[in-house]
Amino acid sequence: xxxxxxxxxxxxxxxxxxxxxxxxxxxxxxxxxxxxxxxxxxxxxxxxxxxxxxxxxxxxxxxxxxxxxxxxxxxxxxxxxxxxxxxxxxxxxxxxxxxxxxxxxxxxxxxxxxxxxxxxxxxxxxxxxxxxxxxxxxxxxxxxxxxxxxxxxxxxxxxxxxxxxxxxxxxxxxxxxxxxxxxxxxxxxxxxxxxxxxxxxxxxxxxxxxxxxxxxxxxxxxxxxxxxxxxxxxxxxxxxxxxxxxxxxxxxxxxxxxxxxxxxxxxxxxxxxxxxxxxxxxxxxxxxxxxxxxxxxxxxxxxxxxxx
Numbered sequence: 001x002x003x004x005x006x007x008x009x010x011x012x013x014x015x016x017x018x019x020x021x022x023x024x025x026x027x028x029x030x031x032x033x034x035x036x037x038x039x040x041x042x043x044x045x046x047x048x049x050x051x052x053x054x055x056x057x058x059x060x061x062x063x064x065x066x067x068x069x070x071x072x073x074x075x076x077x078x079x080x081x082x083x084x085x086x087x088x089x090x091x092x093x094x095x096x097x098x099x100x101x102x103x104x105x106x107x108x109x110x111x112x113x114x115x116x117x118x119x120x121x122x123x124x125x126x127x128x129x130x131x132x133x134x135x136x137x138x139x140x141x142x143x144x145x146x147x148x149x150x151x152x153x154x155x156x157x158x159x160x161x162x163x164x165x166x167x168x169x170x171x172x173x174x175x176x177x178x179x180x181x182x183x184x185x186x187x188x189x190x191x192x193x194x195x196x197x198x199x200x201x202x203x204x205x206x207x208x209x210x211x212x213x214x215x216x217x218x219x220x221x222x223x224x225x226x227x228x229x230x231x232x233x234x235x236x237x238x239x240x241x242x243x244x245x246x247x248x249x250x251x252x253x254x255x256x257x258x259x260x261x262x263x264x265x266x267x268x269x270x271x272x273x274x275x276x277x278x279x280x281x282x283x284x285x286x287x288x289x290x291x292x293x294x295x296x297x298x299x300x301x302x303x304x305x306x307x308x
Contacts, residue, residue, distance in 0.1 A: 089279060163267055169258065190211075
């Protein structure tokens with residue numbers, strides 16, 4: 001029923017406002033006969049009289065007045081929605097819905113947005129932090145325009161572009177047997193207890209894959225949702241972890257370079273294939289693709305904080 005009524009609401013509101021079919025038709029730019037037929041069909045569909053008619057002059061019935069109140073609310077909501085989408089698509093001051101990994105929230109994303117806004121100072125951002133699979137779901141639902149994620153997704157409905165890579169470190173407590181080292185082979189941690197992100201996180205998949213490449217399955221004692229929480233668990237002596245470098249060095253831990261296997265995670269940008277971009281989204285996408293190999297701020301790519 002709603003799909004039948006919706007196209008007639010503006011017609012109905014104009015007739016109710018003018019209380020005259022001819023004047024309403026002139027305002028709407030439609031033939032008077034078309035408008036009259038539309039009002040008759042509307043009343044037939046509702047099964048109730050909305051107007052009392054005296055020639056071309058009409059007045060609302062009590063049912064018509066109630067329906068007008070709801071129709072005006074609906075039309076106002078549509079107009080607000082139209083204003084919103086027009087504003088979001090504005091080339092100079094539109095909006096970008098941008099998702100990113102938790103580990104990129106403290107340094108990488110603020111630096112990217114600051115650099116982008118040098119040339120686009122009025123573009124607005126809706127920022128969403130989440131793990132990779134959740135962001136991909138939101139891309140597919142149309143809730144995000146772009147997302148920074150790892151690993152770079154490979155799916156027929158998505159476009160993924162590699163932008164950079166980030167070295168992962170073996171993070172150990174500062175009193176650990178390996179804490180005096182600068183470098184370590186991952187196989188040397190085969191007997192350790194690991195703290196990791198939960199299954200479904202890209203970094204968890206990378207950790208499992210690297211450990212398998214090193215010849216072992218990690219013995220996981222704790223699973224979390226955020227890298228700095230894992231560092232805290234490591235500092236408390238509850239295990240070791242494979243993590244990207246922190247924005248600020250964490251007391252109580254030592255971060256070791258992993259020499260074998262090559263411990264990195266790719267960082268990429270993804271979007272929905274075939275999804276048309278607004279002007280601000282296209283500009284930010286071009287900006288990100290232009291930073292291939294230089295996405296991460298200095299230090300965030302994984303410079304070692306281990307002691308000499």
